[in-house]
Amino acid sequence: MAKRSKVKTIGELKASGYKPAPIREEMRRNLLAMIKKRRNIFPGIIGFDDTVIPDIENAIISGHDIIFLGERGQAKSRVMRLLVNLLDEEIPVIKGCEINDNPLAPICKRCRDKVSEEGDATEIAWLPRQERYGEKLATPDITIADLIGDVDPIKVAEGRYLSDELTIHYGLIPRTNRGIFCINELPDLIERLQVGLFNLMEEKDIQIRGYRIRLPLDVFLVASANPEDYTNRGRIITPLKDRYGAQVRTHYPVTIEDELSIVEAERKQFGGDEFESYVPQYMKEIIAEVTHLARKSPDINQRSGVSVRVSIANYETILSGAIRRAVILREKLAVPRISDLPYIRSSTSGKIELDSFEETKEDKVIDDLIRKAVLNVFNRYYKVYELEEIVEQFNGGLTVEVSDRMSAKPYVRNFKEIVGLTDVVKVVNDSERLEAVASAVEFILEGLHLNKRLNKATIEGKTVYRH
Numbered sequence: 001m002a003k004r005s006k007v008k009t010i011g012e013l014k015a016s017g018y019k020p021a022p023i024r025e026e027m028r029r030n031l032l033a034m035i036k037k038r039r040n041i042f043p044g045i046i047g048f049d050d051t052v053i054p055d056i057e058n059a060i061i062s063g064h065d066i067i068f069l070g071e072r073g074q075a076k077s078r079v080m081r082l083l084v085n086l087l088d089e090e091i092p093v094i095k096g097c098e099i100n101d102n103p104l105a106p107i108c109k110r111c112r113d114k115v116s117e118e119g120d121a122t123e124i125a126w127l128p129r130q131e132r133y134g135e136k137l138a139t140p141d142i143t144i145a146d147l148i149g150d151v152d153p154i155k156v157a158e159g160r161y162l163s164d165e166l167t168i169h170y171g172l173i174p175r176t177n178r179g180i181f182c183i184n185e186l187p188d189l190i191e192r193l194q195v196g197l198f199n200l201m202e203e204k205d206i207q208i209r210g211y212r213i214r215l216p217l218d219v220f221l222v223a224s225a226n227p228e229d230y231t232n233r234g235r236i237i238t239p240l241k242d243r244y245g246a247q248v249r250t251h252y253p254v255t256i257e258d259e260l261s262i263v264e265a266e267r268k269q270f271g272g273d274e275f276e277s278y279v280p281q282y283m284k285e286i287i288a289e290v291t292h293l294a295r296k297s298p299d300i301n302q303r304s305g306v307s308v309r310v311s312i313a314n315y316e317t318i319l320s321g322a323i324r325r326a327v328i329l330r331e332k333l334a335v336p337r338i339s340d341l342p343y344i345r346s347s348t349s350g351k352i353e354l355d356s357f358e359e360t361k362e363d364k365v366i367d368d369l370i371r372k373a374v375l376n377v378f379n380r381y382y383k384v385y386e387l388e389e390i391v392e393q394f395n396g397g398l399t400v401e402v403s404d405r406m407s408a409k410p411y412v413r414n415f416k417e418i419v420g421l422t423d424v425v426k427v428v429n430d431s432e433r434l435e436a437v438a439s440a441v442e443f444i445l446e447g448l449h450l451n452k453r454l455n456k457a458t459i460e461g462k463t464v465y466r467h
């Protein structure tokens with residue numbers, strides 16, 4: 001759509017041939033044009049190409065309102081905000097209107113009066129699409145006044161008719177007229193408000209303080225909910241549930257690769273460090289594996305879910321552990337190791353809910369996830385029976401000490417002592433840098449331990465692998 005900002009009055013708008021369209025028509029038209037041009041409608045959304053996105057597109061082509069069902073951290077909010085991409089770059093509204101009235105068909109009393117007085121000279125303004133999105137988290141304290149509107153008691157006292165919209169102080173939804181409004185966690189909205197919402201969507205009228213006021217808004221309504229809350233009997237009034245044309249089920253990343261792509265895109269990055277940092281692929285996979293295992297764990301409440309934010313925070317935490325070590329030991333390269341993993345307890349625990357009442361159990365649940373994740377990732381890279389040469393040397397009395405506080409040098413000294421380890425390290429590490437080799441050595445030793453080929457004892461913050 002070419003910029004039409006030069007058009008400043010209703011008369012000029014009519015002369016330009018521009019015809020405002022209802023929002024569903026506008027979104028549908030833009031969506032089809034984007035599909036035709038093979039444009040990415042949801043940039044930055046990973047792993048939904050074959051599942052969630054086709055459902056959304058069908059809903060929009062059908063003109064259906066959408067409810068997104070999914071556990072926390074499934075990019076629902078982001079997907080909903082990206083629907084703004086389907087709006088025209090800007091649309092004409094009557095200048096100064098609180099509810100973005102269409103210049104050619106105003107609904108508010110103020111604008112209808114204005115247009116009948118000023119006619120084609122009525123001024124218009126152009127509303128950019130970013131300003132046509134509103135959202136609200138449903139909490140028990142939201143009122144009809146917040147969401148829909150309230151009558152102004154002063155104006156009522158002045159003797160205006162209550163059905164006169166000039167007495168209304170508009171709430172969030174009318175102010176998003178001709179835009180997209182999103183209600184997060186819809187089942188938490190009290191029943192009276194759900195009724196109000198339904199009336200607004202279906203009957204195009206609102207009831208405020210017992211008065212019925214006609215308000216034919218044009219809003220594309222989306223909502224999100226936890227699937228269990230939504231299907232729970234009584235949480236959503238049936239007519240409102242029926243009103244939503246499409247239920248779109250979101251999900252967590254299906255693959256470790258998708259999980260890691262999101263982590264790479266979302267993690268905080270800082271510039272200006274005096275050292276380099278590098279996270280080996282197997283450490284990344286362990287972080288993603290911890291999250292994937294947590295999503296299947298019977299000890300963790302799956303109703304609230306395990307967000308991708310757990311992976312992001314854990315990745316940042318092990319990298320920070322490595323950076324801290326590099327600074328303390330004056331090493332040039334920060335590389336996370338297995339012995340940094342216990343630190344993810346702090347970045348995991350606030351983001352999961354246990355299905356147990358014992359508080360002390362939390363660290364144990366997380367430690368178990370870490371061990372299982374390391375074992376799974378290790379066994380994807382190695383077959384234990386191929387590492388017997390190394391195990392034999394431990395059987396002959398070799399011991400190796402590791403710690404998250406140790407510099408990389410002693411690791412590498414050990415590494416050179418152990419016959420056959422060079423080739424084994426090469427499977428996961430192609431760097432010559434000591435810090436990277438140290439991390440790989442620890443991964444291999446821990447993998448052998450978890451496969452019950454080596455013993456492990458932790459004394460005073462140091463871990464010793466031995467027969």
Ligand SMILES: [Zn+2]
Nearest residue numbers: 097101108111
């Ligand atoms: Zn108006």
